[in-house]
Amino acid sequence: MKPNEVICLTPVFNDWESLSILLSDIEKQAALNNEYKFRAIVINDGSTEPMTKKILEKNIDVEVINLKLNIGHQRAIAVGLQYISNEIVKELKIKGISGHVVVLDGDGEDKPSDIMSMVQKANNEIVFAKRVKRSEGIRFKIGYYFYKLIFKLLTGKAINYGNFSAIPFSLIKNVALLPNIWNHYAGSIVESRIKFSSYPTERGNRYAGKSKMNTMNLIIHGFSSISIYFDRLCFRVLKFSFISILLCSALISFVLYSRLFTDNAIPGWASSLILIALSIVVQLFSVTFIILLFQLSTRRAISPPNKKLYLDFINREKHG
Incomplete structure (x- = not known):
């Protein structure tokens, strides 16, 4: 009987020490679950520091995809999902092998010990890790609370998820073709009609070093999630203005x-x-109405999903 595959996808920018510890923790999960074959796909998002050799010296298959330039962790995830969909899952399906893609950050805050619980729940749906306990400081928690509040006010929807998720092979192609996935991974799935659920987890502690995500990047990341709902945002502003x-x-x-x-x-x-x-x-009503009409007019030009867009970012010469 062929084992199910668990493909762990993680983007990294210079955080090689944390990544090495993460891969070691994934190794432990592989040793505890013999019925699954684990592998890791690492998206090197234009790191300026050299990768340490011990990254590849693991007991699981590790493949590092080097990008031509730094494009940010959301786009790095999008590249990874398209790469896995086109060049790995497609081949595994031909061989009759099923499994899941697990998206997680490489700093340790997404705990590998939760992977199997999420995988076993993700049968015909995507499963997101929902934080029931966070490990950040009070300032981050306050900022995150107001971010969720603003998101709910502007879009009418709630978002409680990050990158940590498990995707069945049967849905990976659907996810990889989402146009908004290049702006915000979790937001694009919430906005789509793809079925998803959540699994309660506790956020882990960072393995090493400091986060590369500063306040400005966090704000941009938040606005990226809201931009996916631009049409809905315009409608709500029009409704508010009319009232x-x-x-x-x-x-x-x-x-x-x-x-x-x-x-x-x-x-x-x-x-x-x-x-x-x-x-x-x-x-305010007039400007918003004009912007909404302009946005709707652009829908007349239909652009088919580009499932090969990832190829423009991968550096094949350094592909390891």
Whole structure:
């Protein structure tokens, strides 16, 4: 009987020490689960520091895909998923081998000890790790709380997932072809119609060094997830603007009625303030409506998914 495959996909930028420890922990999971064959696909996202030799000296198959330049961890994941879909899973399916692709970060915060639980749950759906306990500082937790709040307010949806996930081979092609996956991996799946669920996990501690993700990158990453829902965002802004226009109109009508038909004392600045507020809301409504029309007009040009886009980023000369 052929063993199921677990392909661990992780992007890395200069964090070779953490990656080496991660691969050792994946080795331990492979030793505990003989019915599965583990391998690791490492996406070297344009690292400026040389890879340590011990990365390849593991008891599991490790393949390092070197990119031509640094493109960011979300796009690095997209490259890896397309590479695995086109050059690994396709061949394994011909041989009658099934399995899962597990996407995880290489710093230790995604714990390899959770891999098998997620894989066993991911039958015909993608399973995301949902954090029930986080290990970051209070400042990050506060920032993350407001990020989720803003995301919910702007898009009407909740997002509680990061990169850590298990994808069945049967869905890997669908995921690799998602156009928004190049901006935000988790957000693109949540926005799509691909079935997914979650598995409760605790966030691990970083293996070594410091995170390469600074505040600016975190903010950009957050906006990338929101940009996927641009149409929905525009609609919600239009809805908010329309409701605001109705409220301002009602207030103006009330002020005019009170001045013309009652003896109630109305401050002189009240009507001016309401008119200013109404003009701002009308402008917001108009600009948002025009942007939404422009966005919808671009849909007339249908662009088929480019399943070979990953080839433009891979450095075949240094492919190890």
